[in-house]
Each structure stands twice: as C-alpha cells, then as structure tokens.
Amino acid sequence: MNFDFYEQFREYPNVELLKIIAQPGNYQPQAVEAASRILQDRNVTVEETEEAAQYFGEVQAKEEKMMAYKEKAKDFLQPVIQPEATIQPAKWLKILLLLVLLDYLWVLYDAARDLVLFLRCEYCEFDSVFFLLSLLGILYVPFIFFLLWKRKRWGWILLFADSGIAVVSRLSSMLLLFKYRNYIKSAPNGGIN
Secondary structure (H helix, E strand, O other), X not given: OOOOHHHHHOOOOHHHHHHHHHOXXXXXXXXXXXXXXXXXXXXXXXXXXXXXXXXXXXXXXHHHHHHHXXXXXXXXXXXXXXXXXXXXXXXXXXHHHHHHHHHHHHHHHHHHHHHHHHHHOOOOOOOHHHHHHHHHHHHHHHHHHHHHHOOOHHHHHHHHHHHHHHHHHHHHHHHHHHHOHHHHHHOHHHHOO
C-alpha cells in the first residue's frame, strides 16, 4: 500500500513544505519529492523562505544549547561516570558541594516541617532543643558550603565533625530502638499516643 504524499501535502502551507525539503533525512524520499513538486507549482515568497530559515536557526540554536548543557553535565559527572587514573580534586569538590547543597535542602525542608508543627500546636509537648538544633542547621550548612567553596581547611574539619555527629546520632538512635523495642511493642497502641 503506497501512501500518496502529494495528496497529503497539497494543503500544507509553503513554510511547512520548505521545512520538509530542508530536512530530507527526517522524511521518506517520496515525501521530500512530493513537497518539492508542490513548491515548484506554487509561488514561494521571500518571507516564507526567511520564516523557514528562521525556524531552522532557532532549532539549531536550541540543539546547540542542549548539547552544551549535556557536555557540562557530562564534564561535571565525569569522575563518577568515567573515572580516570589521575584524580581531579576540583571536579570531586564540585560533586561534594552538590551533595552538601542537597543535604542543605533536606535540612531546610526538615526545619520548615518542624516550624509548621511548632506553630500549629500551642500547648503541645514539643522538644525545643531539637527544634533549635534543626534551625541551627539552616545556619551552619551554608557556612560549611562557603568554606568548602573557598577551599578553607575549616570547611573540611566542620564537614567531618558534622558527619561524625550524624553517624553517632543515628547509631545511638538505632541502639535505643533495638534496646527498647520490647517496651514499644507491649505499650498500648504500639507506643503511639
């Protein structure tokens, strides 16, 4: 079954036909030939030719911009995707800073959630120490980020200390959970009030 491109394209505007002719690799040869034949029978204005050229200029600019973004992303993630024998500390530092930024976004979310819970409940039992510690994270994470960005020694020291405290805190929470799991199970409503 042969498709009649000539009949299909007869109603197409000149600009669309010019786009088909300009991209012969994207269409079947019969489609390009039909578009050429239709355009030969019509009067193509300079404005239509310029509009088609402008369209392809915009498409090419978008493709170049996308390729530039892809190259930047590939270069950014190169140490992870394709590690080399020689270590490039500057690239690894950028990846670490991205992870610190993601951690900061989590700290912001956590602090905002705690703040909303604090504001909704006027007389509820709320541990203000943990709330203040979560707000403290809003201040010190950008400070660590800044020190790492400027490649200061204190940035690494504070990051290591923060990570160490986080590991100890999580391990102690897990220890308490395993130590008192029997009390939680035997409590009314599973320990949930």
